[in-house]
Amino acid sequence: MEKKTKIITIDRDLLANGEEGAIHALKQAAHLIREGELVAFPTETVYGLGANGLDADASKKIYAAKERPSDNPLILHIVNIEDLYPLVKEVPKEAMDLAKRFWPGPLTMILEKSERVPLSTTGGLSTVAIRMPDDLIAQVLIRESQTAIAAPSANRSGRPSPTKAKYVYEDMQGKIPLILDGGAVGIGLESTIIDLTVKPARVLRPGAITATMLSEVLGEVVSSEQSHISESEAPKAPGMKYRHYAPKASLFVVETEDVVKRIVELVKEQADARVRVGVIATAEHEEVYRKAFQEKVLVKVIGERKDERSIAKNLFAILREFDGSDVGIIYSESFKGDGMRTAIMNRLLKAAGHQVIR
Numbered sequence: 001m002e003k004k005t006k007i008i009t010i011d012r013d014l015l016a017n018g019e020e021g022a023i024h025a026l027k028q029a030a031h032l033i034r035e036g037e038l039v040a041f042p043t044e045t046v047y048g049l050g051a052n053g054l055d056a057d058a059s060k061k062i063y064a065a066k067e068r069p070s071d072n073p074l075i076l077h078i079v080n081i082e083d084l085y086p087l088v089k090e091v092p093k094e095a096m097d098l099a100k101r102f103w104p105g106p107l108t109m110i111l112e113k114s115e116r117v118p119l120s121t122t123g124g125l126s127t128v129a130i131r132m133p134d135d136l137i138a139q140v141l142i143r144e145s146q147t148a149i150a151a152p153s154a155n156r157s158g159r160p161s162p163t164k165a166k167y168v169y170e171d172m173q174g175k176i177p178l179i180l181d182g183g184a185v186g187i188g189l190e191s192t193i194i195d196l197t198v199k200p201a202r203v204l205r206p207g208a209i210t211a212t213m214l215s216e217v218l219g220e221v222v223s224s225e226q227s228h229i230s231e232s233e234a235p236k237a238p239g240m241k242y243r244h245y246a247p248k249a250s251l252f253v254v255e256t257e258d259v260v261k262r263i264v265e266l267v268k269e270q271a272d273a274r275v276r277v278g279v280i281a282t283a284e285h286e287e288v289y290r291k292a293f294q295e296k297v298l299v300k301v302i303g304e305r306k307d308e309r310s311i312a313k314n315l316f317a318i319l320r321e322f323d324g325s326d327v328g329i330i331y332s333e334s335f336k337g338d339g340m341r342t343a344i345m346n347r348l349l350k351a352a353g354h355q356v357i358r
């Protein structure tokens, strides 16, 4: 059923100061959540598509709006550490230690779920994913809704996660009643997911909270790349089973030694091809490409190589921008490395369907 999608801009400073208009908008949004409706809202990672996570019918609406397979579980968002207890069977010490250190923040923990959490929220799993976002708009929305808000990224299934409200609108227009616009998100990649139901704890999705940061609290931590997950298992690690972020164009990550030189060669090899070529470049190398190519080649700057956070923040937006162009092949520089780069490469390689030029 087509709905009119309203976008309300929220100023965090006004909200923090209790300005009436901002509070009113959040109350209105919370009212929709309590009525079982969907509301998109900003978090520090990406925009989320929220529903009452304790209402089975409300979470089902998320799957419909996203066109997401119903066995792909959702993340529950809470606002106080105490809110964790009713949602899980038990809170292990590791969970408390991680919560104290990293919440609110971009860390999602997988724990054994309680009876309160419907299976439609967890995709039929007996475990549940929970996080406490570090964003005032998200926090006020959850508090006012007086429930745990189930929220996947607010994109249509398979598309890049939205980092701005306009991208949510692109995907969700006519499908949800309300988008809260809090401007561009700070991080730009989804939260780190850690599974605490196995020993040692396992990182299912890398993010801004790195494996090193986690092991400072937990000791040993394994990442999903290191562990063996059978194909028949339910999708524990996002993207293992489902196609993610794939742009319309064919994307290649170039990992050779002299990356810039190799990309210039690759683009020139396509000179006679019918398709337009695009390049994902770092600011440091932009000039070299611009000098080497004619305007026909679409060069987009993702951020500064020396500032990995700028790259994380722009990755999904760049993929969406290319989708809006007529480019048929994209070559991207590689950002291999540790820390946040692990998360950047995880998303970039998924978007590329693991097409790497070595």
Ligand code: TXA
Pocket: 043, 045, 046, 047, 048, 049, 072, 073, 074, 075, 108, 110, 122, 125, 127, 128, 129, 131, 133, 151, 152, 153, 154, 189, 190, 191, 192, 193, 204, 235, 236, 237, 238, 239
């Ligand atoms: O940063 C984020 O985490 C964003 C914002 C909105 O909070 N949310 C997000 O949700 O990225 P989503 O649905 O796009 O990704 C959640 C992933 C799922 O793909 C799923 O594989 C994993 O979390 N997940 C959820 N519950 C799980 C569970 N019980 N066991 C294993 N993995 C789970």
Ligand code: MG
Pocket: 152, 153, 161
């Ligand atoms: Mg997602």
